[in-house]
Amino acid sequence: MALVTPDNHGLRLWTRYAVLLLVAVIFIFPLLFMAMSSLKPDQQLLSDTNSLRAFLPVGDISFQNYSDAFDRAPIGVFVMNSVLITGATVLLTLFVCSLAAFSFVFLDWAGRGLIFSVLLATLIVPYESIFIPMLLMVSQLPWIGFEGLEWGWLNTYRVQIIPFIADGLTIFLFVQYFKDLPRELIEASRVEGASWWMIYRRVVMPLSGPVIATAAILKFLFMYNQYLWPLMVVQAEEIRPVMVGLGYFTDQLNVPWGEVMAYLTIITIPVLAFYLSLQRMFIASVASTGVKG
């Protein structure tokens, strides 16, 4: 085997970085285009696409698009709605799914195996294949509100939250993680007389940081980026999430592209920031699944 000389190695290292960088450019340029375009007037935005100027903050640069976008649509309301809907769903999901998984793994009860296999079977049902019947279903579901019994869930927060709290994948993730926890720990607590609820709260959940992070991140992405479902069930402006709010800009006869770019930047930056700050956690959870396999 020919050994690599130090000189040669330097050159190869350089090519490696060049390849890595080229691929990175492919993944980053549309986002760069978005951020730069949001600073330009419509005319310049459209004409800049024929050169590298599309990716540079050159020409007539200002934050005008941002203030225009805020004038056109209640962006603050949309963002708050998305935060509320996503946040509530993530929290409820973590609680409900981890509790169910705890029951499946540590408790012995009649029908456990059957119910768990049914839940696993739902993994191959795509949401897109049940949204249409669910649309009719939620339009007729009852709800007990402040004014007593009411019918129909359309145009509410609950219709955007409750259907997505429990899902087979999240339960499965928790089950996989719980299975690897030392059972002696749970049995010891049981012998000491702790209730199942206490074991769940005090023993199992504090040990489950990595799987909680993974489940939360997956649910967050799914919820924040939801489009089809809110498009169908939400008409009222006050409860619209950000992705549907985009219609305020794109449904115009003359689409104000600068404002669109400003809006896209506003709704994307928080997600990217969130992702970049949690990135280590993500790598760790991926690495941990690797070690297990």
Added chain:
Amino acid sequence: MASKLTRSNRAGWLMALPGAGLIATFIILPFFLAFAFSLTNQRLVSPNPTEYVGFENYSDLLGLAVFTLEPERDEAGNAVIKDGEIQYPRLRNFTRRNPDYPHLQGKREWFSWQSGENRTVVLASDVVFMRALVNTFLFVLVVAQVQSGIALGLALLINQKLRGISFFWAVYFMPVVVSIIVVSILWKFIYSPGDGLLNSLLSWLTFGAFSGIDWLGNTATALPSIMAMSIWQGVGFHMVIWLAGLQTISPTLYEAAEIEGSSKWQTFRYVTWPGLRNTAVLILIVITMQAFALFAQIDVMTSGGPLDSTQVLVFQAVERGYGKQDISGGSTISVILFLIVLCISILQRWLTREKT
């Protein structure tokens, strides 16, 4: 009998109940409702009562017929040729209230080919749905192969010990966290005709020889353009799954390969690839399911056009179930979509079981 309930039974049920109940209500129930609605004429809002219609919705979508048109003949029995083309009787003579051809009633031409003097026509009850079906399969087939391949390439590229590699890791994964809606709008600029970003780049690379294409406005390029964009967005996710798989391969195997003096390709072929078998199965299933759900890209970029060249199943289901408030029609497409996904996952599982 309450006395038979052990403490564990009661606690177990109580803890599983919220999750299982919600899944039963919001996944399993709508799933069965889809089957039920598909056999009726259910609408979102309707003054008329809902009626059971049997498999009418299915035959309205899936009805196919093959029909051979014979040329019109003159008295001598020769085919009539006008302007160099053989003349055929009009198709609608057979498809509109022709008592001799009840199975052709209401069907329209999907495609046809020439066989000798005759022209063979394939008719479909719902041509748009048929296009959606074919496009969806095409999309899944191409995206599953290409995306998993590129994802593996990226995983191998990024699975090396280099200073600053985590930066590239972060960047490659970035499109995954960006909403597909945002991505679709951005890519409309890349694909826009004339001076769009892609056209400008290609023109610059070919020193101006390349004349612009209207990527999304052309029936030949619209679906491939959406495929390319979808791959760009999703590939980082599957790269991560491949990476997790790569890290399960024992380093001692690589050391052994190095001692044996195997080439890079041999190492990949005999060490890396066999170790990735399970990951490959997982990735194929995940990508296939995601690809079948294709909707947002179509809705934002083409609305199924031009000339139905980007119609897909979920878009059709939504257009009917929500757009036209035809719950039964939308549900029928949903059931068909589900059955396809089910068949493919069974097939994938069966294929991989044989090999291991």
